[in-house]
Amino acid sequence: MELLEATRGLSALAQPSRLQVFRLLIQAGPEGLAAGDIARSLTLAPNTLTAQLHILVEAGLIHSERLGRNVIYRADPEAITQLVTYLVEDCCGGRPEVCAPLSAVLELSCS
Amino acid sequence: MELLEATRGLSALAQPSRLQVFRLLIQAGPEGLAAGDIARSLTLAPNTLTAQLHILVEAGLIHSERLGRNVIYRADPEAITQLVTYLVEDCCGGRPEVCAPLSAVLELSCS
DNA sequence: TCGATATTTCATGTATTATGGAATTATTGG
């Protein structure tokens, strides 16, 4: 992961609608969601949603697949893992106790 | 953590200079760094850096303390933990194996 | 107190980004 790639990922998430979309897809898991379902779920105009989805795809945080007349979107867990890793890389400054809470909380989120 | 708070945090990190500043402070650990040291380290104009630091402070990701004629900045590990937690909350969609890699990688970053 | 260093504040021009309307492409069912 390099600086501009990470910035693109963070920028993609740094907008309320897109953050909601991403979290929705993260929670939806491997099945993903159709664009229309997302639009209804978050009350977004279809064209606005398309633009936001495109930004998330460009950042590599989600992927799309056409299924019949729907387009299914899915979050990419690998991408978010890399992004978070880049964020807190070498976070301890030589003191493991400083970032221990971080790993602890993340274990919980997967229960 | 709520939507707009998370968005503010992500926006703060979604800019190359600020992301570099934040990572520098994360790696510096509890001692933190003086504004001038950061400016030199990243070759940023002092006033530009101040604006960026202010945004990171507003987002709650870093804190400042005056020490003599310097102002020391430090990253807040708690804040980034909460932000990341919000990002991947309920990330499994009922399938723990999906987000297992995430927690694994984060353990490593603390070694 | 005075000069030097460190940092911040203010004002401004420029560029990027978000949003919504209208038209377009893709797919299914009759």
Add this chain to the structure above:
DNA sequence: CCAATAATTCCATAATACATGAAATATCGA
């Protein structure tokens, strides 16, 4: 093939973010 549904693209406008120059504030050492 035609109508309906799903999603996207194009385009214009409005809002926001960024970097820079100049001035101001705070602290230290002589």
